[in-house]
Amino acid sequence: MKTNKAYIKLTEKFSADNYLPLPVVLTRGKGVWVWDVEGKKYLDMLSAYSALNQGHCHPRIVKALNNQAKKITLTSRAFHNEQMGLFLKKLCTLTGYEKALPMNSGAEAVETAIKVARKWGYYKKRVKKNHAEIIVCENNFHGRTTTIVGFSSESQYKNGFGPFAPGFKMIPYNSPQALKRTINENTVGFLVEPIQGEGGVIIPDKGYLKECYNICKKNKVLFIADEIQTGLGRAGRLFACEYENVRPDITIIGKALSGGFYPVSAILCDDHVMDVLHPGDHGSTFGGNPLASTIGIAALEVIVKEKLAQRAYELGNWFMKELRKIKSPSIKDVRGKGLLIGVELTKKARKYCEQLMKQGILVKETHEMVVRFAPPLVIQKRELKWALTRIKKVISS
Numbered sequence: 084m085k086t087n088k089a090y091i092k093l094t095e096k097f098s099a100d101n102y103l104p105l106p107v108v109l110t111r112g113k114g115v116w117v118w119d120v121e122g123k124k125y126l127d128m129l130s131a132y133s134a135l136n137q138g139h140c141h142p143r144i145v146k147a148l149n150n151q152a153k154k155i156t157l158t159s160r161a162f163h164n165e166q167m168g169l170f171l172k173k174l175c176t177l178t179g180y181e182k183a184l185p186m187n188s189g190a191e192a193v194e195t196a197i198k199v200a201r202k203w204g205y206y207k208k209r210v211k212k213n214h215a216e217i218i219v220c221e222n223n224f225h226g227r228t229t230t231i232v233g234f235s236s237e238s239q240y241k242n243g244f245g246p247f248a249p250g251f252k253m254i255p256y257n258s259p260q261a262l263k264r265t266i267n268e269n270t271v272g273f274l275v276e277p278i279q280g281e282g283g284v285i286i287p288d289k290g291y292l293k294e295c296y297n298i299c300k301k302n303k304v305l306f307i308a309d310e311i312q313t314g315l316g317r318a319g320r321l322f323a324c325e326y327e328n329v330r331p332d333i334t335i336i337g338k339a340l341s342g343g344f345y346p347v348s349a350i351l352c353d354d355h356v357m358d359v360l361h362p363g364d365h366g367s368t369f370g371g372n373p374l375a376s377t378i379g380i381a382a383l384e385v386i387v388k389e390k391l392a393q394r395a396y397e398l399g400n401w402f403m404k405e406l407r408k409i410k411s412p413s414i415k416d417v418r419g420k421g422l423l424i425g426v427e428l429t430k431k432a433r434k435y436c437e438q439l440m441k442q443g444i445l446v447k448e449t450h451e452m453v454v455r456f457a458p459p460l461v462i463q464k465r466e467l468k469w470a471l472t473r474i475k476k477v478i479s480s
């Protein structure tokens with residue numbers, strides 16, 4: 084059994100049908116490159132939705148993982164482990180927050196932020212019991228739990244999965260006026276992506292985040308940024324909110340926090356928010372485990388040592404400029420920040436992704452008409468040039 088086809092057939096026989104992957108079976112990855120089971124090499128320009136900012140199998144993270152895997156991997160939070168404190172210290176020092184709460188998947192970190200915001204609302208803002216409201220944006224993506232899909236505007240994410248948790252209000256993205264109008268005495272938080280990644284790489288107007296932040300401040304509402312995809316260097320800064328000098332009350336991170344090795348997520352906030360949690364209020368069997376923590380430390384070290392945010396900023400600007408030079412009636416828009424770039428097409432993007440795969444480039448459409456280019460941030464300019472010639476060819480054909 085050596086072919087892509089054979090593995091796909093096997094997988095489809097036993098797997099739930101909840102994904103439609105491109106027909107390629109990957110077996111090895113190194114930096115920005117991956118290989119399929121037939122030996123064909125591809126440039127990974129998806130980076131597992133930005134979980135692989137550090138590139139595939141980064142040697143520094145492999146080493147950390149191997150060393151720790153031989154020592155101890157899981158203690159549960161019933162006991163302390165020596166790595167978690169070191170990890171959280173590193174995270175807080177790097178990001179300038181007083182506290183961090185480690186979880187596993189991104190969705191779990193979003194759920195954690197929701198719980199903390201609500202409890203903060205009841206205990207610090209004195210919102211009436213069970214009346215807390217969180218404002219979210221249309222076209223959002225925050226994960227797949229029942230609570231989270233309940234406040235999605237994407238019908239497919241919700242259909243068949245109700246009933247949903249109450250306590251969320253939806254407003255249009257990119258409208259501070261709508262936020263102002265919708266906030267009331269029960270509002271505890273405003274949950275927003277600084278750039279809507281899954282939503283099609285949607286970039287709000289300049290000043291949007293700052294204005295929303297100020298509105299939140301004025302009304303005693305927590306500004307909660309979901310930086311799971313945009314953060315940790317992807318958008319050309321450590322956090323995309325930095326472009327507007329916004330320091331969210333809660334920042335949610337995941338994905339690249341482990342460099343693609345392991346699900347590691349966290350929320351970051353200051354003590355006056357985090358101190359609503361007491362022993363027993365919230366937890367996770369695997370959250371903050373020693374293996375995840377050492378991986379997290381190494382993943383953060385790579386982001387800093389290899390200046391990944393700066394690389395994303397410089398290479399992203401250059402790459403976007405080059406993409407804009409492609410003259411084709413199929414291109415409607417090229418937009419992005421750092422190395423989170425969306426090319427909006429006039430036709431369905433899936434076909435282009437299939438063609439790019441044949442050319443040795445792996446990307447995925449997002450929201451039907453948009454191809455997202457988000458390679459690992461360790462990519463070299465010559466590799467981007469290599470990609471450009473192929474992208475040009477496919478889009479012009």
Ligand SMILES: *Cc1c(COP(=O)(O)O)cnc(C)c1O
Nearest residue numbers: 188189190224225226309311312
């Ligand atoms: C990927 C993503 C999530 C969910 O993360 P999972 O690890 O898949 O649960 C949440 N928010 C944003 C913005 C994301 O990109």
